[in-house]
Amino acid sequence: MANDLYQYVFNQNLTSREEVYDFLASQIESKTLTQEEIKGKFLEREALGSIEIAKEVVLPHFEGAISKNKIIILRPKDTIANWSENVEKVKIIVAIVVNSRVNVEVKQKIQHLIKNLTDERFIKLLMIGSQTEIRNYLKNNLGEKYGVTK
Amino acid sequence: MTKKQLQFDRLLAVFHQQSDYVTAKSLSEQLNLSEKTVYRLVKEINQNYFPDELIIKKRGRGFKLNKLKEKEYDALINFDQNDFTPANRQLQILERLLTISPKKLLIYDLAQEYYVSDSVIMKDKIEIQKLLNPFHLKISTRTGYIFITGLELDIRRALADLIPTFSMIDIDDLSNTSNQSHFDFEIANVILKEIEKIETDLHAELPYPYNVNIFSHLYIMVERLKMSNHKITNAKIVDFKSKDYDELLLRESQKIITDISGYLGKNIDDLEINYLYQYLYSSRFQLSSHQQKVEFSMRVISVTKFYLIKMGMMQAETITEQSPMFIDLANHISPLLRRLDNKIYIKNNMLHEIKVCYAEIFNKTEKVSLEMTEQFGFSMLSADEIGFLTLYFVRFRELNQLPIKAVVMCSSGIGISELLKLKIETTFKNLDIVKVVSSQTIKETLKTHPDIQLVITSVSPQETLNVKVVLVSALLTEEDKNDIQQVIKEINYGK
Numbered sequence: 031m032a033n034d035l036y037q038y039v040f041n042q043n044l045t046s047r048e049e050v051y052d053f054l055a056s057q058i059e060s061k062t063l064t065q066e067e068i069k070g071k072f073l074e075r076e077a078l079g080s081i082e083i084a085k086e087v088v089l090p091h092f093e094g095a096i097s098k099n100k101i102i103i104l105r106p107k108d109t110i111a112n113w114s115e116n117v118e119k120v121k122i123i124v125a126i127v128v129n130s131r132v133n134v135e136v137k138q139k140i141q142h143l144i145k146n147l148t149d150e151r152f153i154k155l156l157m158i159g160s161q162t163e164i165r166n167y168l169k170n171n172l173g174e175k176y177g178v179t180k
Numbered sequence: 181m182t183k184k185q186l187q188f189d190r191l192l193a194v195f196h197q198q199s200d201y202v203t204a205k206s207l208s209e210q211l212n213l214s215e216k217t218v219y220r221l222v223k224e225i226n227q228n229y230f231p232d233e234l235i236i237k238k239r240g241r242g243f244k245l246n247k248l249k250e251k252e253y254d255a256l257i258n259f260d261q262n263d264f265t266p267a268n269r270q271l272q273i274l275e276r277l278l279t280i281s282p283k284k285l286l287i288y289d290l291a292q293e294y295y296v297s298d299s300v301i302m303k304d305k306i307e308i309q310k311l312l313n314p315f316h317l318k319i320s321t322r323t324g325y326i327f328i329t330g331l332e333l334d335i336r337r338a339l340a341d342l343i344p345t346f347s348m349i350d351i352d353d354l355s356n357t358s359n360q361s362h363f364d365f366e367i368a369n370v371i372l373k374e375i376e377k378i379e380t381d382l383h384a385e386l387p388y389p390y391n392v393n394i395f396s397h398l399y400i401m402v403e404r405l406k407m408s409n410h411k412i413t414n415a416k417i418v419d420f421k422s423k424d425y426d427e428l429l430l431r432e433s434q435k436i437i438t439d440i441s442g443y444l445g446k447n448i449d450d451l452e453i454n455y456l457y458q459y460l461y462s463s464r465f466q467l468s469s470h471q472q473k474v475e476f477s478m479r480v481i482s483v484t485k486f487y488l489i490k491m492g493m494m495q496a497e498t499i500t501e502q503s504p505m506f507i508d509l510a511n512h513i514s515p516l517l518r519r520l521d522n523k524i525y526i527k528n529n530m531l532h533e534i535k536v537c538y539a540e541i542f543n544k545t546e547k548v549s550l551e552m553t554e555q556f557g558f559s560m561l562s563a564d565e566i567g568f569l570t571l572y573f574v575r576f577r578e579l580n581q582l583p584i585k586a587v588v589m590c591s592s593g594i595g596i597s598e599l600l601k602l603k604i605e606t607t608f609k610n611l612d613i614v615k616v617v618s619s620q621t622i623k624e625t626l627k628t629h630p631d632i633q634l635v636i637t638s639v640s641p642q643e644t645l646n647v648k649v650v651l652v653s654a655l656l657t658e659e660d661k662n663d664i665q666q667v668i669k670e671i672n673y674g675k
Contacts, residue, residue, distance in 0.1 A: 074591075075591050075592070078638075078640060079590075079591075079637075079638045079639040079640065079653070079654075080638070080653045080654060080655075081596065081654065082653065082654060082655055083599055083654040084655065089599070089654065091592060091595035091596070092592055093592040093594055093618070128594055137594075140595075140598065141598055144595070144598045144599045144602065145602055147599055148602045148603055148606075
C-alpha cells in the first residue's frame, strides 16, 4: 500500500546509533531477516561510506529481503551526540528500506523525497516542523498523485 | 623577489642596525630562520665578495658587517636589492653587454662594480655564453675587455627574450613593472604613447602579447640606437613597391620612427621603418566586430584547416570557413605565419602554466605544428608560439565539449546515490549523469555503457574499475566538489 510508505516517529527516546538501529529494525517487517540482520544491513552500509547527507541528518538505507518498502522519518527526543566515528551530532534520521522488487511508483516517491532532502528549507522543517507540516510540505512538493499524505 | 633574496636582504638589514657582533643564535631568532640557514646565507653572501668578506666571522662572538666595506654596502642596498645572487649579476652583465654590443666593458670595472674578483666575472662569462647559445651570439674577452658579438637581429632577439624586464612588463601600469636597475621609464613612456597612437589611428586595440612584443622591439631599438648606429643587417626587406603591403601600417611605422627620431635627436635608418612594419604586420589587432576581416589568404586557410583537422576539432561538428571558430583561429594563424616569414619572435609569459595545465593539448599542438611546418615549408614554431596556439584548442575544446558521461554509485543505488545525483547535476553542468547504480551492478553498467568516463561514488569501490573514480561524501562538500572538478580536468585535458 502506497500510503503506508511513510512512517513518522517523533520524540522517541533514543540516545545512540545502536538504539536507533534497534528501533528501526523493530519497525521493519521481513520474513527472512532477523532484527539483528536488519541492523547489520544498516551498519554494513555505513561501513562503506558516510551516510550523513546534511548537517545533523543521516540517511540509513538498504535494499533487501523485506516485506514492505518503508521510509521512516525519525526525530529523537534529544540530539544524538557521537553518532559514529565520522559523524558527530544527529537530529534527524531518514531511513529508506526497499525490497529488490521495488516498483517504479515507489522509486519515484523516493526520488521526490530525496529531491526535497537537497533543499535546505525542507531540512529545517524536518528539524522543527510538526508531522502535519512535513506531510503538507511533501504533499505540495510531491503532489497528490503519489498518495503520500493520505 | 625570491625567498632567498628576501633572506639576504633581511640578514643584511639586521647587520646594518648593529655595530657589534651578532651571534648566529640571535640572528636565527630575529630572522626566524634556523642557525644552519644563517650560516649558509652568510657563506653565500661572502662567496660573492671573495677574496674580501662582507660579513666578518669571529669565533665565540658571531658575525658583523665589514666596516671597511660599509660604504660599498650602502651603495649595494641602494643599487638593487636583487643583486646578491650570481644569476642576477650575470643577467645584469648580459643585459649591459647586449645593449652596448659590440662595444666592450673592462672586466676590471665590472668586477669593481659588483664587488667580485675578475675570476668571478670569467666564471660568469661561461654561464652567459650558455644563455647566448640559442641566439648564435658569442661572448668574448680580449686584453682585459669583455663583449658580445653577433648579428643585430640576434642581439635584439636575445635582449627581448633573456632580459626579465620584458617578460615582467606591465604595459597598463609601468610603475608595477620592475625594480630592474636599467629600466628607463622615460623611454618606456615615450614608446607607450607611440603604441597608443597606433591604436587610435587604426581604431584597433593591440592585445597581449602583441603590445608587449612591439613595446620590447621599440624599447630595444631605442636603447641600441642610443648606444651606436648599428644597422640591421639581416632583416628581410619588404619591397613596398610590390602591391602586397598594408599602406596604413607602413604609414604608422614611418610616423613612429620619425617621432622617435625626433625624441632622440638622431637620424634613424629607414631599415627600422621596414623592421617595425614587419612587427606590426605580424601582430594581431583587435578590431571591433564590424571591422573584422573574414577574408584570408589561401595559405592561412590551408594552415588553419590543417590545424583544425589534425587537432580533431572537425569531429564534433562541421566547421566551415565561416564558422566563428575557424575565423578566430585564422585570425591568429595569419599574423603567426607572417612572424615565421619575418623571423619575429614572440614571448609567452604563460608558457610554463600552459605546459603544466594543458600538457596533453600542448604536446599534441607541438606534434601537429611540426607536421604543419614540414608540409607547408615553414621553420619550426617556438614553444612560445605553440603555447599560444594551445590556448585556442583548449578553448575550442571547452566550447565543443560534450558533457562527460558519468554514473553515481552507492551501495544500493537507492538512497545516497540519488541524492548525490541531484546535487552533482546542480553543480556540474558539464557532467551527464547517465545512471544511478549500486556497487553490485557497476561492472555490468560499465560494460553496457562503454562511453561512461567517470564514476562518482559514496562508497569505496571494492574492485578496480577501468574508468576514473571519485569518492565523495553525500554532503558533497567543497572538497568533494574540488575533487570532481580535478578529475573532470584530467579527463578533458589529460593532465
